[in-house]
Amino acid sequence: MKQEIAVCQQANKPSIAIIDIGSNSIRLIIFLGLSRVPGVLLNKKAFCELGKNLQKTGVLNQEKIDEAFKTLEYFVWLARNISVEKIILLATAAIRDARNGRDFVQQVEQKLNVKIKILSGNEEAIYSSMGVVNSILATDGIVGDLGGGSLELVSTEVLSDKTITMPVGPLRLQNVFEEKGLSGVRNFIESQFKNVNWISPLLYGKNFYAVGGSWRLIARLHMHLTNYPVKVIHQYKIAADEIASFCEKVVGGIDKIAEKYNIPEHRMIGLPMAALTMLAVIKWLKPKFVEFSASGLREGCYYSLLPKETIFEDPLLSYAKKFDENGRFEQRGETFYQWLLPLIQERLTKNSKRLLEVSCCLTDFGWDDHADYPETSRFERILHLPVVGICHEERVALALIDYYRHKDDFKADQYKHYHKLLPDSLRTECYVIGLSLNLADFISGGINRILTDTYIQRSKYALTINLPKEFPVEFKKKINKTLKSLVKELEVEIHLL
Numbered sequence: 001m002k003q004e005i006a007v008c009q010q011a012n013k014p015s016i017a018i019i020d021i022g023s024n025s026i027r028l029i030i031f032l033g034l035s036r037v038p039g040v041l042l043n044k045k046a047f048c049e050l051g052k053n054l055q056k057t058g059v060l061n062q063e064k065i066d067e068a069f070k071t072l073e074y075f076v077w078l079a080r081n082i083s084v085e086k087i088i089l090l091a092t093a094a095i096r097d098a099r100n101g102r103d104f105v106q107q108v109e110q111k112l113n114v115k116i117k118i119l120s121g122n123e124e125a126i127y128s129s130m131g132v133v134n135s136i137l138a139t140d141g142i143v144g145d146l147g148g149g150s151l152e153l154v155s156t157e158v159l160s161d162k163t164i165t166m167p168v169g170p171l172r173l174q175n176v177f178e179e180k181g182l183s184g185v186r187n188f189i190e191s192q193f194k195n196v197n198w199i200s201p202l203l204y205g206k207n208f209y210a211v212g213g214s215w216r217l218i219a220r221l222h223m224h225l226t227n228y229p230v231k232v233i234h235q236y237k238i239a240a241d242e243i244a245s246f247c248e249k250v251v252g253g254i255d256k257i258a259e260k261y262n263i264p265e266h267r268m269i270g271l272p273m274a275a276l277t278m279l280a281v282i283k284w285l286k287p288k289f290v291e292f293s294a295s296g297l298r299e300g301c302y303y304s305l306l307p308k309e310t311i312f313e314d315p316l317l318s319y320a321k322k323f324d325e326n327g328r329f330e331q332r333g334e335t336f337y338q339w340l341l342p343l344i345q346e347r348l349t350k351n352s353k354r355l356l357e358v359s360c361c362l363t364d365f366g367w368d369d370h371a372d373y374p375e376t377s378r379f380e381r382i383l384h385l386p387v388v389g390i391c392h393e394e395r396v397a398l399a400l401i402d403y404y405r406h407k408d409d410f411k412a413d414q415y416k417h418y419h420k421l422l423p424d425s426l427r428t429e430c431y432v433i434g435l436s437l438n439l440a441d442f443i444s445g446g447i448n449r450i451l452t453d454t455y456i457q458r459s460k461y462a463l464t465i466n467l468p469k470e471f472p473v474e475f476k477k478k479i480n481k482t483l484k485s486l487v488k489e490l491e492v493e494i495h496l497l
Contacts (some may be wrong), residue, residue: 006315007353009269015030015031015032015033015036015041015082015083015084015085015350016030016031016085016086016087016302016305017029017031017075017079017082017084017086017087017088018030018088018090018301018302019072019075019076019079019087019088019089019090020088020090020092020094020297020298020299021050021068021072021089021091021092021094021116021429022045022050022051022088022092022093022147022148022149023047023049023050023051023054023092023093023094023104023147023148023149023150023169023172024050024051024077024092024147024148024149024169024170024171024213024270025045025046025047025048025148025213026045026046026048026068027043027044027045027080027298028040028042028043028044028045028075028079029042029079029298030043030079030082030084031303033380033477034305034306034307034310035306035318035322036176036306036310036311036313036314036315036318036319037315037318037319037386037387037388037389038299038302039320040465041082042078042082042115043077044078046067046071046321048067048068048071048094049061049064049148049171050064050065050068050098050104051092051093051094051098051148051149051169051171051172052171053175053422053476054065054094054097054098054149054171054172054175055167055171055172055176056175058098059098059099059332060095060098060100060101060104060296061093063320065104065256068104068173069104069107069108071109072089072108072112073111073112076112076114076182077364079174079464083404087114088117088301088302089114089115089116089117090106090116090117090119090127090297090298091105091117091118091119092115092119092124092147092149092150093121093124093147093148093149093165093167093169094148094149095116095118096118096120096121097150097167098121101118105118105265119240121150121152121163121165122163122165124145124150124152124297125143125145125152125153125154125163125164125165126140126154126163126300127142127296127297127300127301127304128145128152128154128211128296128297128300128486129143129154129203129300130299130300130301130303130304131211131293131295131296131297131298131299131300131301131303131339132156132209132211132295132296132300133156134145134295134299134300134303134315134388135234135293135294135299135312135315135388135389136209136234136235136291136293136295136388136389137314137389139156139207139209140206140207141155141156141203141207141208141209141287142155142162142203142206142207142208142209142285142287143156143211143293143294144158144208144209144210144211144215144281145154145207145210145211145212145296145297146168146169146170146210146211146212146214146215146277146296147212148169148170148172148270149167149169149171149172149204150167150168150169150172151165151166151168151169151277152164152165152166153165153196155198155203156209156311157307157428158328161198161199162490164195164196164198166192166193166195166196167192168192168277168280169273170214170270170271170273170274170277171267171270172472173185173188173189173269173270173273173276174269176188177262177273182251182272182276185273185276186276186280189276189277189280190280193280193283193284196284199284199320203285203286203494204285204286204287205286205287205288205291206285206287206288207237207283207287207288207289208240208282208285208287208289208290208291209291209292209293209298210278210290210291210292210293211292211293211295211296212274212296212368213267214267214270214271214273214274215274215278215292216233216294216497217263217267217274217293217298218238218243218246218247218250218273218274218275219233219292220233220240221246221250221257222236222238222243222246222262223236224261225246226347227417229417229418229421230383230392230395230396230418230421231384232383232384232387232392232395233290233292233294234293234294234295235291235292235293235390235391235392236291236292236392237289237290237291237292237391237392238289238290238291239288239289239290240282240286240287240288240289240290241282243278243282243290244278244279244282244451247275247276247278247477248275248279248420249277250271250272250275251272251275251279254268254271254272257271261468278290278346285448295388314354314389315387315388315389316354316358316387316388316389316390317354317357317358317361319385319387320333320357320358320361320362321333321361323361323364323365324361324362324364327364327367328364328446328448329446330446330447330448332360332362332363332446332448332451333357333361333362334360334362335448335451336363336437336440336451337356337357337360337362337453339440339452339454339456340356340360340436340437340440341353341356342456342458343436343456343458343463343490344356344432344433344436344490346427346488346490347429347432347489348429348432348433351394351431352426352429352433355394355397355401355415355430356433357430358398359398359401359402359405359433359434359437360437362382362398362402363405363437363441363446364446365378365381365382366378366381366401375403375406375407376414378402379399379402379403379415380399382395382398382402383395383396383398383399385398392421393421393422393426396418396421396422397422397426397427397429397430397480399415399418400412400415400418400422400427400430400434401429401430401433401434401437402434403415403434404431404433404435404438405434405435405437405438405441406438408435408438408481408482408485410431427483428489429456431485431489432436432486432489432490434478435482435485435486435489436486438482439479439482439486441482442475442482443465443467443471443479444478450468453465453468454467456466458492461492461493462492462493462494462495463490463492463493463495464494464495464497465494465495465496465497466497467496467497476496479496483496
């Protein structure tokens with residue numbers, strides 16, 4: 001297929017459209033540029049249910065074929081109007097398994113002048129795994145991508161042969177349920193897992209990474225039930241026995257859940273089926289935790305396009321450094337980091353040093369907000385940064401660091417419902433980082449040259465900060481409170497010269 005090479009006019013960067021033709025829905029995501037932290041220019045979804053009744057009929061849903069074609073026509077038209085550099089169309093279980101799947105693909109390709117790649121179960125699993133391992137750092141376990149028609153399992157081990165696809169997507173299981181009831185669904189899922197010959201005790205106790213809209217809905221419902229404070233699905237992590245107990249409630253009480261929560265009808269029908277599949281996963285794989293991922297097949301396809309040197313970057317640091325490049329002054333994150341590290345490094349763990357470096361790059365966050373803009377809103381914005389490679393604990397830590405940078409208030413009572421997500425030691429480290437950032441920012445006004453002219457001398461029991469001669473005496477008095485708090489936490493004397 002001949003692709004028009006153009007530039008996205010909205011951002012003056014090349015963009016890539018990925019269209020995922022699934023059993024339940026068709027998704028369009030247009031990614032902005034090729035970056036370790038993908039920017040999403042456009043994200044659209046249509047529930048076409050091509051795989052509905054596939055288990056019974058063996059063919060695509062005849063009532064939805066025209067709707068699916070019009071959706072694809074619209075998505076391709078959108079992508080071309082944005083002048084994307086490349087359009088990638090991927091088809092999964094419904095197209096792969098239906099007798100008329102390739103006929104549908106051929107029709108779309110001819111009429112829309114596109115090329116559709118029909119993924120094998122193994123390819124689908126690999127893409128999903130790439131989406132997870134590149135958005136969740138230090139993965140160790142099994143990725144499971146539950147689509148409308150199938151479940152793909154794949155190990156996070158590099159070049160692993162532990163992959164399988166099973167016809168246990170909610171749309172297919174709904175057909176089994178209509179014929180044989182819940183017990184029949186359980187038996188059908190069990191029969192599929194018995195065929196996975198690579199399951200062994202060596203896998204027990206690892207994590208299970210759950211991908212797919214139905215499983216994300218289960219995570220969202222669990223958040224509501226437990227009043228969990230961080231409303232971010234990606235890297236929501238729950239003990240396996242806890243999510244198993246919740247899934248049993250979903251299976252046995254979907255009507256009550258539907259009354260309490262506003263669940264879309266197309267999701268409500270498949271929710272018990274997704275819960276039964278999760279129960280089978282936990283029974284057979286015996287994970288210690290289930291961690292939900294918002295990144296899957298589409299993101300994995302995108303990551304596969306990145307240069308090797310880019311894919312090995314830390315996504316959180318990449319995001320922070322890119323933010324720093326667009327700050328008020330010249331890039332100051334590295335200057336702040338190098339100035340503060342000798343001051344507090346003895347109090348920080350390896351991961352806390354990473355949080356310090358990120359926070360240094362984010363010191364300009366919200367600088368142009370209105371003066372009356374509430375600090376709680378900035379806290380929430382940092383908590384929900386559009387970035388991967390950051391767990392919920394780290395999200396809370398970064399938000400607290402920003403709070404402590406502006407307020408010397410360790411208790412932070414208005415955020416106490418977040419405190420339970422952090423170990424006490426980490427919250428103390430966040431306090432130290434926040435106080436130190438306040439000190440550096442107050443002394444320098446955010447200007448690199450002023451900070452580099454302000455050097456620190458450290459002995460065993462004391463710190464001496466040599467201030468620029470222009471620094472007013474009155475300002476020295478204003479930072480005394482911050483200094484006293486730092487003295488207490490660092491257990492050293494601090495002198496200003």
